[in-house]
Amino acid sequence: MATRQRYIAFIAVLACLSACTLKKQETPSLTGPSELGTSVRLSVSPDVLSLDGASQSIVTIQTSDQNGQPLRNVSLRAEILLNGTLVDFGTLSARNIVTDANGRATVVYTAPASATNVDNFTTVQIVVTPAGSDFANATARSVSIRLVPVGIVVPPDGLKPQFSMSNGSPTDHEPVLFTACADPLNPCAPSNNPIATFSWDFGDGDHATGSTATHAFDGAGTFVVTLTITDAWGRSASGQRTMTVGAGANPTAVFTTSPSSPVPNTDIFFNAVQSRPAPGRTIVSYHWDFGDGKSADGVQVSHRYTNPGSYTVTLVVTDDAGRTASSTQQLSVSLGAPTADFTFSIAGASVSFTGTSVPATGRTIVSSAWSFGDPASGSNTSSATNPSHTFSGPAPIM
CATH class of the missing domain: 2.60.40.10 (Immunoglobulins)
Known part of the structure; x- marks a missing residue:
């Protein structure tokens, strides 16, 4: 039991140190003994399998001593490692293997079947460790196999909607430009999953589509603007920003x-x-x-x-x-008023007056009233249009 626990701990350390996918890993020259000086080299073909429950890779194991000579009858232990954990993710044709006269052994890995077509970039490692007199201290070697979904490969969505506004505090009726995914350092989606549609909800009943949209709010208030992005597989995500719209000033009407x-x-x-x-x-x-x-x-x-x-x-x-x-x-x-005017002529003691008054536009003069300024004459007034008058005495000099 203690040996098994030490082995699992060792494998976990190996997983943490593993990095990129390897098709073949060569074992460097050993500077010290490794299970009595055993060197293990691994290769795999193919190194990419479909998650169909049937695709297989052949893992080839070559062992040699410290002088580079093949080692026969070397016992080996093979395991499957996924995300740093020993699991049965797929199957191995054998777990316990022995090398042949040429110091070689093979094991077949069969990929599992997947219920989804989403590519999560799954990679398994086949770990091989010499199994002799000191398994816990043996140096393990590994090779990686990339697993991909069957048929159409759907990338992880990775949708992270974000957008910018040309003015975060506009007034009503002022156009605002909204730009989706404006920050190149914070993309809305990974490069292998381009966005298919952009939908805008401005929070005031109006909507728009496209990576950019211009909108003006009809009144002052607080509005929640929502951007929804959708990829080619119909998966969507939404992001929101709240903006405050102030009241704009009215024009002034004067005439x-x-x-x-x-x-x-x-x-x-x-x-x-x-x-x-x-x-x-x-x-x-x-x-x-x-x-x-x-x-x-x-x-x-x-x-x-x-x-x-x-x-x-x-x-x-x-x-x-x-x-x-x-x-x-x-x-x-209004109707307006007529303009009163007259002329006169003197013949002896009698003076003739001619009315030249002008009526308002569209109107007619219907009466005239004269006052001669001569009350002593006994006939100081007249209603005639063109009257005459005999003055009672000389007129004063004006």
């Missing part, structure tokens, strides 16, 4: 009108050039509602009202981020 006292059926001019966007933004549209069922678009527009009245005029400006602002003014459209 003026002219003339200041408009009348019906004349052009009224509306000017929004004093409107201003938020910093970094641009106003892209100006929409007018004139309050009479009519509307227009543009920075500067004109409009005519058919009827007098008070109208609510509204300007709505929209910037390139989709943010809006509005401004409202009450506009009074």
Whole structure:
């Protein structure tokens, strides 16, 4: 029992010291005795087997003494080592072997069958140790065999989704560029398992596909952005990042009108050039509602009202981020007033007056009222359109 325990401990140490896959390992010249000076060399063919329960490799063992001469009738012990542990992963045609007259022996390893087609880069070691008078102190030799799945080899997924954002603290309506697998030092998948699809969930109900995506959030808040990567075998993994979206500034809507006292059926001019966007933004549209069922678009527009009245005029400006602002003014459209004017001519003591008054646009003068400034005459007023008047005395010098 003690000998067996020492053997297992020795094999474990051997496994820890083993590194790459070996097809053949030559034994260096011995500087001291090894099971009475026995040298053991191993080779294997083939060194790659399918995990089909039938594929085989032949392990050839050559023994010689310290002078390089073949050693016959040398007892050997063969074992299977997997991940540093003695296991029956596959089978050996024999465990206890004896060399022939040429100092040679062979053992056949048969690979096990695998229930999966995922390649986990499995390697077994066939360990051979001389078995003589001091097995516990004998020097073991090993050879490695690579085991691969049958048919299509599916690599381990190794999916580790990660992504970057062009701005981690944007404002609403501000475009953000999302880039999957942006860190070359931290790839999303191993080189032998390329990613087939990239799917984005921005946490606000919107989605996108592709290794890059641009998205703008419609409102402020906290959003969890999820990237899901899928390989060619349909295996997926997801990664998330939380981002805070701040509230952006709105534009400012301002407008003026002219003339200041408009009348019906004349052009009224509306000017929004004093409107201003938020910093970094641009106003892209100006929409007018004139309050009479009519509307227009543009920075500067004109409009005519058919009827007098008070109208609510509204300007709505929209910037390139989709943010809006509005401004409202009450506009009074009146009929306007006529312009009173006249001329006169003097014939002796009588003066003839001619009314030259002008009515408001679209209107007609229907009455006139004159006052001659001569109350002593007894007929100081007149309602005629073109009256005459005889003054009672000389007029004062103005």
